[in-house]
Amino acid sequence: MHIGIDLGGTNIAAGLVDSEAKLICKMSTKTNCENGAESIIKDMVSLIKNLLEKNKLVIDDIELIGIGVPGLVDYENGIVKECVNLYWKNIKLREILKTELNNVFEKDININILIENDANAAAGGEYLAGSMKNHKNSFMVTLGTGVGGGLLLDGKIYRGKNGIAFEIGHMTLGENFYNCSCGNNGCFETFASATAIIKYAQKLINEGMNSRIMELVNEEVNKIDAKVVFDCAKEGDKVANLVIDRFVKYLAIGINNLLSIMDVDLISIGGGVSAAWDFFEDKLIDEINKYKLYKEIPLCKMEKATLGNDAGIIGAAMLDII
Amino acid sequence: MHIGIDLGGTNIAAGLVDSEAKLICKMSTKTNCENGAESIIKDMVSLIKNLLEKNKLVIDDIELIGIGVPGLVDYENGIVKECVNLYWKNIKLREILKTELNNVFEKDININILIENDANAAAGGEYLAGSMKNHKNSFMVTLGTGVGGGLLLDGKIYRGKNGIAFEIGHMTLGENFYNCSCGNNGCFETFASATAIIKYAQKLINEGMNSRIMELVNEEVNKIDAKVVFDCAKEGDKVANLVIDRFVKYLAIGINNLLSIMDVDLISIGGGVSAAWDFFEDKLIDEINKYKLYKEIPLCKMEKATLGNDAGIIGAAMLDII
Known part of the structure; x- marks a missing residue:
């Protein structure tokens, strides 16, 4: 199973997606921009936890967590270089998320974490499962x-x-x-x-x-x-x-x-x-x-x-x- | 050895190019647009013949003949779909060139013939041997x-x-x-x-x-x-x-x-x-x-x-x- 997160200026939406790119379940929460990156990343982890619980899954069932961000990302290094709406600059999203997952799940989590610009991610979604398929x-x-x-x-x-x-x-x-x-x-x-x-x-x-x-x-x-x-x-x-x-x-x-x-x-x-x-x-x-x-x-x-x-x-x- | 031909509205330029994309020798002749495609293709074959003779090569030494055309080409099928400057429309350049090569060299020639838009070919040349290298x-x-x-x-x-x-x-x-x-x-x-x-x-x-x-x-x-x-x-x-x-x-x-x-x-x-x-x-x-x-x-x-x-x-x- 995979988890996809769409980090927007208003809401954070997270979904459980199977290996056929089918959305199984989704949840969302408000984006508290004013609280800063660490707090938003904690909210992401809460969403992940809730998604797992609701679907009777454990964190080890997840192969990949992908995040679409409304800004400029360094895909290779999992860094959000700039995100004006969220007041983020050079946020090591992959690293911070991994640390937070380790804390919450009380173990060394080894999940592939990938960060992408949100418009690119959306185009990818339409290609895999929507209007651009094939x-x-x-x-x-x-x-x-x-x-x-x-x-x-x-x-x-x-x-x-x-x-x-x-x-x-x-x-x-x-x-x-x-x-x-x-x-x-x-x-x-x-x-x-x-x-x-x-x-x-x-x-x-x-x-x-x-x-x-x-x-x-x-x-x-x-x-x-x-x-x-x-x-x-x-x-x-x-x-x-x-x-x-x-x-x-x-x-x-x-x-x-x-x-x-x-x-x-x-x-x-x-x-x-x-x-x-x-x-x-x-x-x-x-x-x-x-x-x-x-x-x-x-x-x-x-x-x-x-x-x-x-x-x-x-x-x-x-x-x-x- | 390869031969590259740049078919322009004014001149046809042909060159012998080695496998390292180095131009060894080139020749050119006027483009007689008014004579039609078959005549221009005959002129291309003359250039090829002259290039071979000057460089003491035979046609079997040539692995590929590539042609850059100032117009719309069907790369897969080797057809010039439209070339306004030359008054060409749907000219089966690969097929006609092959027939003409067979006639002139009096044997069944089996050379890879590829046709490309001239601006694309030029960018390819700059990439292999010029400003865009690497x-x-x-x-x-x-x-x-x-x-x-x-x-x-x-x-x-x-x-x-x-x-x-x-x-x-x-x-x-x-x-x-x-x-x-x-x-x-x-x-x-x-x-x-x-x-x-x-x-x-x-x-x-x-x-x-x-x-x-x-x-x-x-x-x-x-x-x-x-x-x-x-x-x-x-x-x-x-x-x-x-x-x-x-x-x-x-x-x-x-x-x-x-x-x-x-x-x-x-x-x-x-x-x-x-x-x-x-x-x-x-x-x-x-x-x-x-x-x-x-x-x-x-x-x-x-x-x-x-x-x-x-x-x-x-x-x-x-x-x-x-």
Whole structure:
């Protein structure tokens, strides 16, 4: 049995995963960022203990513990180099976790512990058990607060020299009306994330356009979220459709850029914004086909991610084979 | 012994390459595009014959003939699917070449014949014998009339599903004042090729700016080339420096995009524009460092390609190992 942990800024989710990449049982707890790394790692061990007890397993039944972390990791050495959301810097996660496991289980634990970036882990999960299954050369684009992703090449996560490969959210696509949190202008995620949708809707409304969106948020422009914009777009609201059309245009440009470089078999679209996939799938495919270089070569498969938050748990649990 | 052929729109260059990827001897002849594929393939066989005679070899001494083609190839089947410059479409290059070799050498020739995109072959050559040597994960960016490139992953050319991987010239970077030949706006090659340099210089001059460039081209704006612009920039000409600064800015954005995705060990810059490498190297590195996401992670190595036109011959000759 394997255990996968998805360490998020809000929750820590842990799951028991069998050798076929099937999620057997999962549990979660709040992430107490303010308590620091050691406390969070203790919470991880508690989750592991609870998972074992609930499933009548002992720690020696576990071959591997994998952890997906929302930041920059040193995969080889099991170190979290930087994780802005958790205020972590150079945390020896593998080492500290091992010590904590030894303490709690009162023995010298010899489990393989692997640490990976969470978006890479999620792509790995989709590859092993979800939308990317059997597509050895494929990638996932995660549309959430930002834009992230993970690339599988020949069935392995492509990490790059420094573990920062496929940081696609910061690919420059053009000029935008607001700067990215990274300091640059025109990053993919400033055009094609939930944040991008919200900011452009707010901009159009603040410039004086009338929209049904404002009724649904009780006239409070700060309450706009991506779901409201999609809901209004489905109803035919003009402003909402301008926002979604712009989102789709730049998502297509970004994906076309990625395809020009990687020419993969399949692309999986995940993250919160993918909830609206049925509404924007056809628009997106039409738009990518408009941009693509070789019109006679069919577009690769485009799928919605199927595992949701479980992808990260499953991918983390199976890091030894991807 | 291997033979590598670089099939260009102007010349066909062929070389004898040893098993250590060393170019022993090369020859070339004009590409008579208007005569069609069969005639060009006959010219290739003449080059092969001449190379053998000059080096006192017989055809059975050759293990492999590799050909780099400026277009879309089906690597598996040895077919040139499309080559706009040569007016080729679905040419069974491997099959026709084999038949022609059989005819000329009056025997059943059993040589491995491999066909590759020319930019991929050139990157392979730089990897085996030039600037990318020993860097298994690296890519080449070729700055010529357009922008092309080739990607090596784990020491192998990454071709992608359809053989169209690393068509980086058509990655969208922003809005530009003229459209790309592909029909899109904002392609990398409309900002960072020799053509881009020429067009922007012409634009500034046509808008009324005075520049030393015009003296050097006898006041004929259509005679501006990239070399003149670099020469004037070195002399301190304002317009020329505006043009080169813009070229460097977008080259940095494009390379930063590629690095965000691939996180490689080394990047090699080749093509005609790389002749001015010494002038723009430092500017380029400063600019990439401005854009890159993780400021604390050092930029990968950046090198000027060292093999020039030989890269394509060497890479083509060694296609069996890359």
